[in-house]
Amino acid sequence: MQTPYEFLIGLTYTRRGRRGRRRDGFMSFISGISVASIALGVAALIIVLSVMNGFQKEVRDRMLAVIPHIEVTAVPGPLEDAAGLAARLEARSDVLAAAPYVQGQGLFNSGDVVRGALVKGVDPAAEPKVSDIAQNLTGGAKLTDLAPKRFGVILGRDLARALGVRTGDKVALLVPQGNMTPAGLMPRMRQLTVLGYLSSGHYEYDSTMALLNIEDAAALFRTGGPQGLRLKTSDMNDAPAIARSIAAGLPPGVYASDWSRQNRTWFAAVQVEKRMMGIILFLIVLVGAFGLVSTLVMTVKEKQSDIAILRTLGASQGSIMAIFMIEGTIVGLVGVAAGVAAGLLVAENVGAIVSAIEALMGVEFLPKEIYFISTMPSDPRLSDIVPIAVFSFLLSLAATVYPSWRAARIHPAEALRYE
Incomplete structure (x- = not known):
């Protein structure tokens, strides 16, 4: 040609x-x-x-080392039959694992220093299945150290640095759910033992997050049980679609949100x-x-x-x-x-x-x-x-x-x- x-x-x-x-x-x-x-x-x-x-x-x-792919949350809580709902969700082919959680806001006090933090109660046995938190602990801490009724705490690395505490030190936690006294409503306070540090490499989490055992957190915040479930999906990029599918089958008052919505901005x-x-x-x-x-x-x-x-x-x-x-x-x-x-x-x-x-x-x-x-x-x-x-x-x-x-x-x- x-x-x-x-x-x-x-x-x-x-x-x-x-x-x-x-x-x-x-x-x-x-x-x-x-x-x-x-x-x-x-x-x-x-x-x-x-x-x-x-x-x-x-x-x-680094975000997904701390936050899950999907969170199922009951408002106002607690989540009824959390174990049954977790079993049903884990039966889905696109959900790999589920773990219960409790969370709330609190104030940590050490000496003259006071810092606000997001306190998360996690199940040490189930949490490693849905996040990489266990791989980001330093200071000799292990997630299994969060034994129930021991009231140990793992602080974010930057939060611990701001409070000036080290492993083995005591730190006070004040929660908004207070006790009614003749003098009025008084905030509840609990002494916690620092077990180690969370070092995810993300300042937002390392400076404002603390981990407790889920039973200790439920007792402190008086939630009456888990507030929701943290889910890990087969593909994090499909998490938005999976969250919408899960939300369609949830009972009233229970919502599902994926990791992209939590950090949309x-x-x-x-x-x-x-x-x-x-x-x-x-x-x-x-x-x-x-x-x-x-x-x-x-x-x-x-x-x-x-x-x-x-x-x-x-x-x-x-x-x-x-x-x-x-x-x-x-x-x-x-x-x-x-x-x-x-x-x-x-x-x-x-x-x-x-x-x-x-x-x-x-x-x-x-x-x-x-x-x-x-x-x-x-x-x-x-x-x-x-x-x-x-x-x-x-x-x-x-x-x-x-x-x-x-x-x-x-x-x-x-x-x-x-x-």
Whole structure:
């Protein structure tokens, strides 16, 4: 099958300058800049979005080390027949495990320091099945140390630091469910023994959370039993749909919420940030497209005599337009392909690259004591890469239309008048 002459001429113009086999250095330089601009924009988009995805995944994983995929909560509580409901939910193919819980707000007091906290009562035997809390305990603590009626507590690492307490120290917990006395309602207080620390790497939880045995928490908050169930699903990304399915079969006064709803504001902010960053970085690709327009306009100017000769030999305006659109398409295709390759290469090795820069410059971009991670996270996703490549290529293709249209409108007589 014979190759169309429009493609062959367009390919020749992409590689050569004004004198047939002799490459014109300046035109080649301009064409190379256009390719580099498009490639740089595509690579920057892929790298930045991959790093943002990596940070989002890192934070999400740290959240899910403490919070469950789904929470089933009775309002006002307690949850009737919690064991029976847990058995029914665990019978579902999309629910792996269920664990009861109790929670409430309290004030911790140590010396002159008072800090508010969310107190969670957990079942030491069932909790490891639904969360990774047991894997994030430090200070020699184990979840099984939360024995009933021992009133031991595991404090968030930053909460313990703020209170100035260590393992084995005593700390007072004040709960709003008080006792009625002749002097009025007095808050209830209980001395607790610090058993260790929760260190999830997420400041929001490490500074405001404390863990008790579920029986001790139920006694302190007078809930009369578990307030709800914490569920682990087969796929955390399906948790919203599973939560809606579970909610449809729950009795009145019992609700189901998934992990994305509990942190909706944070995830919405990350999505807006990613979207705005993508728009800003896409301007780099737009600059490359403008460079492509300039390249094609200069090529058309240089090739006026060639265009006139082709027209006199019978080439139609559509063929002339196709020649220059093919040239621009090749430049755009090469730029996008190079950008995707470079972006993926850097995104997959961004941790090693950042570490090398830190070693070379003697700086630390991610101090572990602040960010709790020592390497730059990266998570390249096909859902980001494909739209970036497609839109960048379409933008490059659109940039070829006007110069190609101008080339097709050149009159042979006018072009050859001064030749």
